[in-house]
Amino acid sequence: MSKLRVAVLGAKGRIGSEAVRAVEAAEDMELVAALGRGDKLETLTETGAQVAVELTTPDSVMANLEFCVGHGIHAVVGTTGWTDERLARLNGWLSAAPETGVLIAPNFSIGAVLNMKFAQIAAPYFESVEVIELHHPKKVDAPSGTATRTAQLIASARAEAGAAPAPDATETALDGARGADVDGIPVHSVRLRGLLAHQEVLLGGEGETLTIRHDSLHHSSFMPGILLGARRVVSTPGLTFGLEHFLDLN
Numbered sequence: 047m048s049k050l051r052v053a054v055l056g057a058k059g060r061i062g063s064e065a066v067r068a069v070e071a072a073e074d075m076e077l078v079a080a081l082g083r084g085d086k087l088e089t090l091t092e093t094g095a096q097v098a099v100e101l102t103t104p105d106s107v108m109a110n111l112e113f114c115v116g117h118g119i120h121a122v123v124g125t126t127g128w129t130d131e132r133l134a135r136l137n138g139w140l141s142a143a144p145e146t147g148v149l150i151a152p153n154f155s156i157g158a159v160l161n162m163k164f165a166q167i168a169a170p171y172f173e174s175v176e177v178i179e180l181h182h183p184k185k186v187d188a189p190s191g192t193a194t195r196t197a198q199l200i201a202s203a204r205a206e207a208g209a210a211p212a213p214d215a216t217e218t219a220l221d222g223a224r225g226a227d228v229d230g231i232p233v234h235s236v237r238l239r240g241l242l243a244h245q246e247v248l249l250g251g252e253g254e255t256l257t258i259r260h261d262s263l264h265h266s267s268f269m270p271g272i273l274l275g276a277r278r279v280v281s282t283p284g285l286t287f288g289l290e291h292f293l294d295l296n
């Protein structure tokens with residue numbers, strides 16, 4: 047059986063360098079390109095890449111995806127910074143390339159995907175819900191893509207169930223004291239040396255609390271999800287948002 051031809055974009059970065067090693071170690075894959083900033087995207091077509099694993103930065107991801115989709119190269123994307131406007135642009139490119147697949151995964155680790163799923167299930171049953179994400183201090187953005195997605199999923203689960211908005215402070219002495227507001231859910235970001243990627247969803251009701259916590263302790267936690275994404279995206283045209291769709295969790 048021929049091997050899946052995979053390229054990594056952002057190959058010198060924290061997660062990209064780990065992805066290079068994971069693809070090289072996968073028996074059913076061949077690493078055909080490992081690109082850093084400034085490297086030519088044409089390498090992807092020259093090397094016959096079938097899947098590009100995109101692990102760069104929010105300022106680079108759109109140009110990379112425009113090239114990939116425009117050349118029929120499937121993409122597995124971990125890079126953050128997704129807005130409705132960016133998703134609409136990506137969907138526009140995909141509509142002109144109906145056989146091409148793109149997976150955007152806010153988080154590739156199974157524990158983080160389950161953290162989001164469990165939070166979604168629990169959210170309607172508690173009066174109060176808040177998200178705390180904790181990351182290494184070199185992380186480029188805040189809040190994390192995972193926390194933003196978690197809050198969106200929580201908010202839609204609560205809206206569907208007809209849950210009332212959580213009670214909140216009527217006054218704050220300092221801006222930011224209640225975190226960022228993502229669809230009505232407070233999201234708090236901690237940046238701390240020694241950490242990698244962590245998230246707590248705190249839920250509170252009458253006389254009880256529930257805490258759903260996940261810890262990524264090493265970038266290896268993201269690798270099975272990236273490899274699964276690469277294997278599945280080639281037969282999944284269009285945009286898939288969230289690894290849970292490839293884990294059949296929905």
Ligand SMILES: NC(=O)C1=CN([C@@H]2O[C@H](COP(=O)(O)OP(=O)(O)OC[C@H]3O[C@@H](n4cnc5c(N)ncnc54)[C@H](OP(=O)(O)O)[C@@H]3O)[C@@H](O)[C@H]2O)C=CC1
Pocket residue numbers: 055056057058059060061062081082083084085101102103104106110123124125126127151152153154155185191268
């Ligand atoms: N979905 C998930 O599970 C995960 C997602 N992430 C996300 O992945 C992204 C990268 O994170 P991280 O590895 O920590 O960041 P790093 O800054 O360590 O890595 C990003 C790398 O991409 C390079 N780069 C920038 N632009 C381009 C380009 N146009 N082509 C090729 N390479 C480029 C950077 O080069 P230079 O240094 O020269 O700018 C850098 O080497 C972030 O958005 C992060 O949030 C991270 C972990 C897990």
Ligand SMILES: O=C(O)C1=N[C@H](C(=O)O)C[C@H](O)C1
Pocket residue numbers: 126152153154181185186189190191192193242243244
């Ligand atoms: O930058 C990181 O490190 C991570 N980024 C992703 C995010 O923003 O959610 C995934 C994970 O949290 C690690």
